[in-house]
Amino acid sequence: MLNTLRKIVQEVNSAKDLKTALGIIVLRVKEAMGSQVCSVYLLDPETNRFVLMATEGLNKRSIGKVSMAPNEGLVGLVGTREEPLNLENAADHPRYRYFAETGEEKFASFLGAPIIHHRRVVGVLVIQQKERRQFDEGEEAFLVTMSAQLAGVIAHAEATGSIRGLGRQGKGIQEARFVGVPGSPGAAVGRAVVMLPPADLEVVPDKTVEDIDNELKLFSNALEGVREDMRKLSAKLATQLRPEERALFDVYLMMLEDAALGGEVMAVIKTGQWAQGALRQVVGEHVNRFELMDDDYLRERASDVKDLGRRLLAYLQEARSQSLVYQDNTILVSEELTPAMLGEVPEGKLVGLVSVLGSGNSHVAILARAMGIPTVMGLVDLPYSKVDGIEMIVDGYKGEVYTNPGEVLRKQYSDVVEEERQLAKGLDALRELPCITPDGHRMPLWVNTGLLADVARAQQRGAEGVGLYRTEVPFMINQRFPSEKEQLAIYREQLQAFHPLPVTMRTLDIGGDKALSYFPIKEENPFLGWRGIRVTLDHPEIFLVQTRAMLKASEGLNNLRILLPMISGIHELEEALHLIHRAWGEVRDEGTDVPMPPVGVMVEIPAAVYQTKELARQVDFLSVGSNDLTQYLLAVDRNNPRVADLYDYLHPAVLQALNTVVRDAHGEGKPVSICGEMAGDPAAAILLMAMGFDSLSMNATNLPKVKWMLRQVNMGKAKELLAEALSHDNPQVIHSSLQLALKNLGLARMIGPEANKTL
Secondary structure: OHHHHHHHHHHHHOOOOHHHHHHHHHHHHHHHHOOOEEEEEEEEOOOOEEEEEEEEOOOHHHOOOOEEOOOOHHHHHHHHHOOOEEEOOHHHOOOOOOOHHHOHHHOOEEEEEEEEEOOEEEEEEEEEEOOOOOOOHHHHHHHHHHHHHHHHHHHHHHHHHHHOOOOOOOOOOOOEEEEOEEEEOOEEEEEEEEOOOOOOHHHOOOOEOOOHHHHHHHHHHHHHHHHHHHHHHHHHOOOOOOHHHHHHHHHHHHHOOOOOHHHHHHHHHOOOEOHHHHHHHHHHHHHHHHHOOOOHHHHHHHHHHHHHHHHHHHHHOOOOOOOOOOOOOEEEEEOOOOHHHHHOOOOOOEEEEEEOOOOOOOHHHHHHHHHOOOEEEOOOOOOHHHOOOOEEEEEOOOOEEEEOOOHHHHHHHHHHHHHHHHHHHOHHHHHOOOOEOOOOOEOOEEEEEOOOHHHHHHHHOOOOOEEEEEOHHHHHOOOOOOOHHHHHHHHHHHHHHHOOOOEEEEOOOOEOOEOEOOEOOOOOOHHHOOOOHHHHHHOHHHHHHHHHHHHHHOOOOOOEEEEEOOOOOHHHHHHHHHHHHHHHHHHHHOOOOOOOOOEEEEEOOHHHHOOHHHHHOOOOEEEEEHHHHHHHHHOOOOOOHHHHHHOOOOOHHHHHHHHHHHHHHHHOOOOEEEEOOHHHOHHHHHHHHHHOOOEEEEOHHHHHHHHHHHOOOOHHHHHHHHHHHHHOOOHHHHHHHHHHHHHHOOOHHHOOHHHHHHO
């Protein structure tokens, strides 16, 4: 049965449209189960009726005509109860409804299973037999399994239909929504330009050649052609990126070297294989090796190797590059976006990026954040090859994409985009103003940085310091651990750029969704594994070199603050403090006169929430990492599109935990800040201010919105909103009540399209 199931799903997946897909389903299920009838009814969201959409065994002229409400008929009963219905004689059931045009009076027994996708009933799958009999457990189990498998297929096919502008009954559908993971914050409205791979390596055959020298020459020319392309793309992005970010293109160039991928291909050519075949063989081996790895970062490298392989093949085939037309407001869509693809769009045309594969950690996501381009990654349900030229909305804040948006949604997001543009225009006036509430409460707004490109953006937006400098970013875009001298130069540039404002440098935080290609960490569950302070305490040589570099970089500036990630208890903190004091002693012995900087801990593990008092007694400040704390409190991987809807920093448990941290830290006389997505949400920032956080640290893009919002709301009103939020036990109610309150205050325009949808 498993093979039958797999074959049906594969055949349905390759169907060109929904009608074909449903036709395959009813035919194959009828054959597999040996039944006389198989039918699919789909729930039409416009009429809220189950419509007969495909059948084998009933009168086909009734397709699209027969329908029933959820409270009518056996199909409506299956859909309403959301469980299978197995009847020996359907006509005896009180909910049975007879449709003369179907001819189903000939069939007595009935077995129906609901088709459910993401908790939503999308239809009902039915089989029927002439003779009276109860379907056995095996048959019922198969139909339930089949409907579960087909739920995603039908949802995908429906989405494809909506993208083409045709719904189930040929009607135009306004919009379809796809959920991925946020890659880079921001919103964009534009038209999709699909970038397909330049050449297909998988279809290249093996071929033996006599003239090996000629093949080697052809491949060398292809290598040089791609190298030159990479250099041009890097130069093209020079005005938008700092050298450290452009170093990603050096990774490509290094892969092409004779000692790397290039050399391996030449070695295979020398065995008598033609250049294209040798390229396919080497690239395939590398890709398979990378894709089998559990490590997120290393899996991302498979896409880089594939991209290079396709580019080399295009040169070998003397294929012309894809001639794409990039209009204004281009949203670039691909199965696997790469940095090189991003660089091919003319400057000023690109407003958004969408990638079917990849995570928020991929090279292209890092570059997108550096360039301020709204991006959604991991959009696995998007039928990307069919969206070219259609209108699209990218919501990089929530990791969502809308195709063929309706007028209401388009206006909502167009308003957000315009609001962001207006904010950008008025930044000079807002930049010079402090973040003070109308009743005089001062709230310092800091930024999170990692790339050097973040510095200018942070300063343009009036940041008052750096609440989180991610030191792992320079490590991630390197091919080895940077030396103490190299780290010193990087840290010095950050400290100087913001001097005399404080810069909070987090010690190396790798593991989880952040990995180094040259220091692989392979684990079953990386988020609960070897990450953050656990890694650096196990490798004091890495920790000491980094701490020494930070201390030396701060000489004469004295604006350094050191932050320790993933602290789960006092023993880890004491070990880390011992190493910091040791590094400080070494640096002073070498003649660098620097005072001991303030040291803080990140509260991002539930254990730390309940040890806030004890931790606060040993450090100078605390900083809540809202992203990880939310993830660990709710047991939700925020990079997983399947559970993305459950990740919610306004969950009552998260709000209660944050309240506890502030209360306990202040009880010990220590300041506490918060960094992450929550601090950059203008509505959530009001609650954080009311809790008593001493500073908020966020992505530079969000800082003006938060400043604008906090300058409109009295501290007294903020405390009222917090008290109401803490009184609710449902995150959706918290969202709705907060947004309604802000709308009544005339502040809804700053909290984006979600407020309007909820209200």
